[in-house]
Amino acid sequence: MTNSTPPSSDQNSPTPEQALPRRLTLLQGTALNMIDMVGIGPFVVLPLVIKTLGGPHFLWAWILGAVVSIIDAFIWAELGAAFPQAGGSYNFLKISYGEQRWGRLLSFLYVWQTLIQAPLVVASGAIGFAQYASYLIPLEEWQRKAVSGGIVLVIIVLLYRKIDSIGKIGLVMWGAVLLTLGWIIVGGLSNARIPLATTFEGMSSVSGGLLATGLGHASVKTIYCYLGYYNVCHLGSEIKQPARNIPASMFISIVGIAGLYLLMNISVVSVVPWQIAQNSDFIVSTFVETLYGPGAARLATVLVLLVAFSSLFAVLLGYSRVPYAAAADGQFFPIFARLHPTRQFPYVSLLFLGGLGFLFSLLFRLGDVITAILAMRILIQFIGQAIGLLMLHNRRANTTFPFRMPLYPLPVLLAISVWLFIYFSTGIAFMTSGLIVIGIGTGAFLVSSAIRKRWPFTTT
Template structure:
């Protein structure tokens, strides 16, 4: 593990975890990028596209997707500096602990991140599973309990697929990445080659943006689009299993963002070139409606199956990455020791996987999709995104530039810009969701103080 007095760790063939087993470094740049991209493209863009159009009330919705890409790129500079310097399992857990000091405030911030992960990671899994069941109802009528059964079954199947060595997981990820590219490619090529509405008319109306629109609707719409970009940093959670991490971690993030941003923008333009935005904003199955308009009902069913495969692939990558977070904290001695256990023969954190997957299964039976998307983002911004960016500023004050293998251009401007944008997005979630996120943080502080008091650690030592 990394301590606050060391420079960036070695990129050897395995990463030490604190017990007698290690996470092997077997994921290359292609596999890491594929896992990032399938994490980013889940059910999100297929269910969020109509919501974004409705939020802005017009064809200017494309700007919300552009803002989502800009936020991702700016924030990726923060992740790249931290991920390249500290390529270990756990991602933000490690970054927060090292940045704020491992003996004091870093303990609190990293604990709060793990605390949030125990709640928000299963919610992310549940949101994907619920969206999967929603699209499944296009193929066959499903009542409420049947949808819940489908979403719960998807989570169980994901757990079974992840219960194996990381080698085969990288290969499975490449297959799923292929499904993502085929699905988005079909939508893009189909719409742009067979437009029902002239592109000049569509793009021309998108170019009209007023200051009132930016102030009133763009922030709220961007909350939903950013949800669809989240996952560009998944490779940091797998930092202990990435080959040549000082190069591959930053490269995989920027490649993922550039690729997904291009695909999202082309997909949106393609869809509204076939389905008028006035109709698209009220569609529960926009991709199915789009393909049915072009090719008929049979093709629409095939497209729906591909969307389901993409959603399934994303859940696979999400649960894979998050299962490493409680594991890293436990291996560090800051969480329940049982989560530090690796499978004796397959070398993966099976306790953490089963716990988060089990909660995801329960949440998928309890909640609705619309109830979790905004709450997920509001819960993560303060500690993970803003806290992490501030932590990087503190880290630069204590360490030499040579200790950061990746250096962002124009430092510290991207960091300050990231902090400002994330705070803007946080306030755009609304009072209810801001309070829910702050409440989770408050409960986490109480839990930390109780735990520290029992163990006679800072601030009670």
């Protein structure tokens, strides 16, 4: 059941539901989710997680990331199945908190944050791509920046086309993801050199202090590697049979990726001791070189780069629909509502976010970007969305929700608690930066509302 949206302030701009054709299948939606989730992240983060926990307990961080994702996916599934519109969280927040009052503020803040954090996500993948590329060819700092910026430009060119063509490209890239992870898993488990009993000795004895400190910090990085399971919600108005396919694609993606991540970690440390793996900048290349030699390691590095490239493709595709949805709804600058005259995709939104991603890829470092991305999202998007779903259940009949989570509202309350734990684990600096972005966005909303004479400056 979808909600009708107010007419756009730009009379020439159709609503997202009218303009974007439903052409993506369950398989294509799942593929786009999974290539969004598996970018450069797990290949760069794996050593960092081991170092953070300092021993075999690192698997708990990956398990916690999967659990958090599944719990949160119940919230996305209910909202995505009920309101399958372009923009995902923009519409969920607006509908949950009321389209004329607080929902306008929350949805505005989400779009405001998207203009910053979406290009940061693109930049993180591009920076990681350039970092791994330096295994093949040693690169100086300016050369790395040239590679990261150039890869963003290539992604923009590939996305400048119809959505049905993009779905087919996504399936090809999904194949590359499965091939890369499959090679790592099968190669390591079939050529194990270190007994797993030795590697994971003492894993079950996790102290409370470890859970409260090291596990929290490590989980910030593993959750970053799971983000993207909800990408299909941003493409809600382009998914066939959304009430069924949106929830299904998310749970299939999370379970599949969680299994691959756990097997990949086990495979790597069965060949490369975790004491060595934690200090490797190119853990996959080191792993393959140990098994098969330098030539195979170079091939593996190429596959990792292809996976990172595929993830950037899915990320920019999904986020380009968010400013478009807000603009088509009359709540953002009308220029973002423009569709390509013949290919029917939001080209202004794509070019704007891609352009900022290009700029950010030249300015920032990977480590800080990963933590900043998560700290910026948690309060408005994840916690705000969870509270909004509780409010919706109090106002609307159960028939509004084609998908219902089990044991409601327990998963929602668990999600809020865990997201707060992760938020505090990001540290004071990143927590503060997230609050600053929210504060500036609130000021921008108030100025815009005053100029346009809208709530809270009018009761109409």
